[in-house]
Amino acid sequence: MAITLDGTLGLTLPVPLTPANGGTGLSTVGVGALPYGAGTSAMNTLSLGTQGYVLLAGASAPTWGALSGGTF
Numbered sequence: 001m002a003i004t005l006d007g008t009l010g011l012t013l014p015v016p017l018t019p020a021n022g023g024t025g026l027s028t029v030g031v032g033a034l035p036y037g038a039g040t041s042a043m044n045t046l047s048l049g050t051q052g053y054v055l056l057a058g059a060s061a062p063t064w065g066a067l068s069g070g071t072f
Contacts (some may be wrong), residue, residue: 017041030053 012043025042029035032048034055037046049055049064 020061034062 012028016025016027018025019040024035026035026045028044030047033045035043035045038044043072044061046055046062046064053064054067056063
């Protein structure tokens with residue numbers, strides 16, 4: 001694997017850095033997306049949510065949803 005430095009001293013890797021090596025395993029993350037852990041695999045992302053929705057804990061991953069009931 002080759003690691004190169006560009007003219008602005010930015011580091012360029014030919015492949016995403018794996019979680020085992022301290023990276024995310026992702027090559028890109030969309031605008032507004034939230035990366036979240038996936039154990040020893042590459043991280044997953046959750047796309048930007050709908051206005052008025054909140055981040056909720058799903059059974060195995062975060063999700064967007066509306067709150068129901070209660071006082072906030």
